[in-house]
Amino acid sequence: MKTVAILTGGGDCPGLNAVIRGVVRSAVGQHKWRVVGIEDGFDGLLHGLCYRELDLKSVRGILQLGGTLLGTSNHGNPLHYPVIENGETHWLDVSDQVVENFNRLGADALIAVGGDGTLKIAQHLYELGMNVVGIPKTIDNDLKATDVTFGYNTAVGVVTEALDRLHTTAESHHRVMVVEVMGRDAGWIALESGIAGGADVILLPEIPYNIERICQAIQKRRESGSRFSIIVAAEGARSRHGQQVVQTMAGDSRSGVERLGGVAQQVADEIRQCQDIQDMEVRTVVLGHLQRGGSPSPFDRILGSRFGVKAVDLIAAGDYGKMVSLRGRNVGSTTLAEAVDSLNLVDPCGELVNAAEKLGIMLGR
Amino acid sequence: MKTVAILTGGGDCPGLNAVIRGVVRSAVGQHKWRVVGIEDGFDGLLHGLCYRELDLKSVRGILQLGGTLLGTSNHGNPLHYPVIENGETHWLDVSDQVVENFNRLGADALIAVGGDGTLKIAQHLYELGMNVVGIPKTIDNDLKATDVTFGYNTAVGVVTEALDRLHTTAESHHRVMVVEVMGRDAGWIALESGIAGGADVILLPEIPYNIERICQAIQKRRESGSRFSIIVAAEGARSRHGQQVVQTMAGDSRSGVERLGGVAQQVADEIRQCQDIQDMEVRTVVLGHLQRGGSPSPFDRILGSRFGVKAVDLIAAGDYGKMVSLRGRNVGSTTLAEAVDSLNLVDPCGELVNAAEKLGIMLGR
Amino acid sequence: MKTVAILTGGGDCPGLNAVIRGVVRSAVGQHKWRVVGIEDGFDGLLHGLCYRELDLKSVRGILQLGGTLLGTSNHGNPLHYPVIENGETHWLDVSDQVVENFNRLGADALIAVGGDGTLKIAQHLYELGMNVVGIPKTIDNDLKATDVTFGYNTAVGVVTEALDRLHTTAESHHRVMVVEVMGRDAGWIALESGIAGGADVILLPEIPYNIERICQAIQKRRESGSRFSIIVAAEGARSRHGQQVVQTMAGDSRSGVERLGGVAQQVADEIRQCQDIQDMEVRTVVLGHLQRGGSPSPFDRILGSRFGVKAVDLIAAGDYGKMVSLRGRNVGSTTLAEAVDSLNLVDPCGELVNAAEKLGIMLGR
């Protein structure tokens, strides 16, 4: 009988509970192993040792819940951990403490569910000799090592539903509506939900925007009788004339201070300067935390469940240092080392972007 | 055969299309009258005369659509209309022009659908001799002359769904989440959606809040093991120590400039100052325009439809100067004069507020 | 300190958990009383004594859940309880056993949440000297002693959403779609969801239908270019030429045998006989159990919560033999004796039915 530990790190994401349930139902229900859930990400392996037993009963009814049963944390990077000494904050590598606490658990393996940051820590711990398996989590779909991961589909659904709602109010009031969505490096959420929600303009981090072209598009729409426009802007979008607005809203800043509506506000201000359309009302909406929450979509429940099962398969096979991933329709695995290597960005010349432009969507260029 | 004109004024609201459809199906379908739709509120009776015929076919498939088929406007108050002469803006009473344009239409009666502002204009036009019937529209439920009107139920639904979503993310991250919702004078949306969405703290314009008490409530929750809190704040909420934050976000400012997250930001900043809970992350979400848009709830579709039918009944009876209203389960009418008289505020000592407090919700006092 | 017992009886209903939570948060959280939850309705007071402690933690996260934490039963009518002796079933009054078990609990009062059946038992137990308070539950809105109760609003929402879905498929295929919904005695769900969902024909138990008139309406729609029709039929609807179809589907038969699609199938068969429209495809959908399940609407969460709080208020005041109720916008109470007295039926000549007909909806007459 093995003991498996699991933790969830970084920003929360719909589908995390499906992963946890998948691990428990496979490990406990099929293999008759023991599963312990570490609380609040790596924090639970740092401040003493916070965990709880996860039996079959403890995961009942959680498949459809957003968030994570285990809690998460944005602080607990053991490679770069804030330690306050004599009133000053030092950033130390406290990996040894993590390994020590993990060993006290008596666990055979650790499943680390998280994004780029969490997976890098997982790889480091693997190099220190821990039996680690990773499960990728990235709500904005910016990890290259998997076709897609859970959470993204739900986020696209939330944004699309919001765009459906905003359409009728924009149209009734003849307004330009700038909607800011997640995506600091990769514009997938903006692109896919923009197509699904019938956006007129989509601004991505990957394609610096030209505000004059945007204003022309709005004006052209008005001339053809559509007196409103919906603009979807990824939080990492930037003007080709200027700099990227630093966003800390739906992302997870450490400072606890957030700047609301950075990109939405900037784009709105620039549009208000445009000559021909100065009489149009411009409004902004920042979807922020709404995109992370709520019940996962069927796709994310299934993918999360499969990832959980696959992680247990890897442990059963003693196949450590790996990350589960989706390729085409199949769940498989890759090495953690490869996984943390590079970002999955929107290809500005790819088929999806081309399709968007052929649908008449303006991509800011 | 009569000709009936209809217009929709002020901020858009789910259920407006149900009203229009109800008017047309009753007037055209049953009475065999003619209905014309004035475009963009009173604007359509000012700049020349903008309208379109509304036959049965033109209202097909609109029952479930948000917004208004006819467009709306926040500018067109004919009692106080901006006229630019020699580069200066004068505010004139141009009611005569409205009456003149209305007469050119050859319509027997006007149905004016709108909030406080629109209904006041309707009353004024009635006094000038026009055959006017009003239909109340107020998404934040602040009109006293009707128990409730369409749009409010949908808005409560949108906010409650958002709170459901935010719960899981707040809980996973152990955060305080401040959610700003509509309600400048009346806190109904905050109160009802807060109860429905399981809020921990609800801040209303009617009950000035004490930030110390709020922080104590958050701390007490944390001590009992709930390391997160959801605060719902009406945009008109104000500290008992200070002033109301001026809000122009989901409301309809004339300036075209908006201030994002006024109350949410202020409450969040104040909480961040609280001694005992300075280590907690505080985040804000401003629902803004999301609350106005989208498909109306069944309740709002039914009420809008009934209001439309009732307005036609009043016209058939030659009963002008009236506004349709809901009393208990019955649709009836009241005079426009009474209707615009006073606001429907939350009673700080009423049964609903008491029930909220007995449910353990903190109301800021 | 009081001890309060609560049970939920009869068919389940969205909002039951909100009631339970409301009782616990008020009784435990405010009054510092003890609350015990009886399991599976009166069954829990019959077979031995099945209950569990309900503290604040036990009701966390249940506000948005359908069903009932406590389970329910359609069997346990202690006034008419099946006892098998020598292979034969006898129906006995076992109220004494209920009282005895209740006394063993040491509870000061019982809150009985249920429909007509449950409330009659509650009244009987009150007459036997028990401190009983009732909370009305009727998903099809057929209780006269309250304007409306929780569950109904959610059911109307589920049916309306289904009608929205069926519209597009009916239209694409030029079909007549007969949709069977709950309502054995009272047609409220059919009427309100039919109006909200844009039904063309609505059949109620209160208005016997004339199939020839229905077929004429379908044919007339086709002539005007609408080659599809949506018919909403309450399960208790009946032809004026014939008899009511016995329905046991979404309702709760004791036999465990159900007959699917009684009314929908009958109406569809009759339409297929109609001369002029024999070439039209007719399809049926039976919504059945879907109408009982799922997350309660905001309205039902609020009303359930308020009912729970009010029941505790009544107990605090020692005001027994009462049922909580909604009148207008206020939650109050009535005697259980009155409450079980009569049904709340749709008035065939009332304002709501008239409004439906003025909207062009055919009511089968």
Next chain:
Amino acid sequence: MKTVAILTGGGDCPGLNAVIRGVVRSAVGQHKWRVVGIEDGFDGLLHGLCYRELDLKSVRGILQLGGTLLGTSNHGNPLHYPVIENGETHWLDVSDQVVENFNRLGADALIAVGGDGTLKIAQHLYELGMNVVGIPKTIDNDLKATDVTFGYNTAVGVVTEALDRLHTTAESHHRVMVVEVMGRDAGWIALESGIAGGADVILLPEIPYNIERICQAIQKRRESGSRFSIIVAAEGARSRHGQQVVQTMAGDSRSGVERLGGVAQQVADEIRQCQDIQDMEVRTVVLGHLQRGGSPSPFDRILGSRFGVKAVDLIAAGDYGKMVSLRGRNVGSTTLAEAVDSLNLVDPCGELVNAAEKLGIMLGR
């Protein structure tokens, strides 16, 4: 300038309007071609010639609508067309008439959107010399020539939502609930929505079920404290002891007669015979037409839009006899000949089925 004709055939499917909009926005908006929409599938090319112009305005607001703007038909198979002569029905190949009518249109190419049947006709017409491009449509995901097509994702969403609803009512009443879903040959909908909706048993056409094993699983669940079970059965599921129940419900029978609840009823009856669990209540729900209707999911809107754009690309390239398809994340094409060749069935030994079993789901074997 080219003229492109488009038709939609077979059962309707969420995303068809996204396809039509994609074709029009690309062909008319970008290429400045003309697009005509054939009405009611191949019927529109048979009885005279029924079509309408599709300009940019005609596809406004349809992206989020279910069904098809153009109507569809299950009758119009020109290779096997019912012609009534002397009171007798003959089945003739009337392809020539289709070609003739198509030529009268003056169109350069035909886009045929449909399932297996429609695509076979398209291939036949291509062989007769018509410039045809196919777009695959199969709500139950049984076409091998594309990874997945639009409509399937929405259907899985509808079923999952229904399962979420039924869970609470099944649990409250301690019932076995048998839910029948689409899937005559392929069990994808049952499998994926069953995993997402937390089903306990899933029955697929690909895995004949053993009723004894199912009853044992229900009994085992009960022994472990879960007194309810959710069974999802594809309409094509069959007992290994018996024959497949003929289903014509959500599918499209030609007879106009339907048999409600075939598989659900059969499975429920068999469970009621099981010795150990005869005291459990068993209920059935047939989702039927609900699965076809309603607003398409974001995924289906995007995929439909991309398919529409790609079909226009193929026409622009003169690349006929092809069908668009999705492979991995890329939209490409295959020959129509290959496309109609074979079915995409669930692999009883594949990773997805294995994952389901490791999650503790019983697959009837």
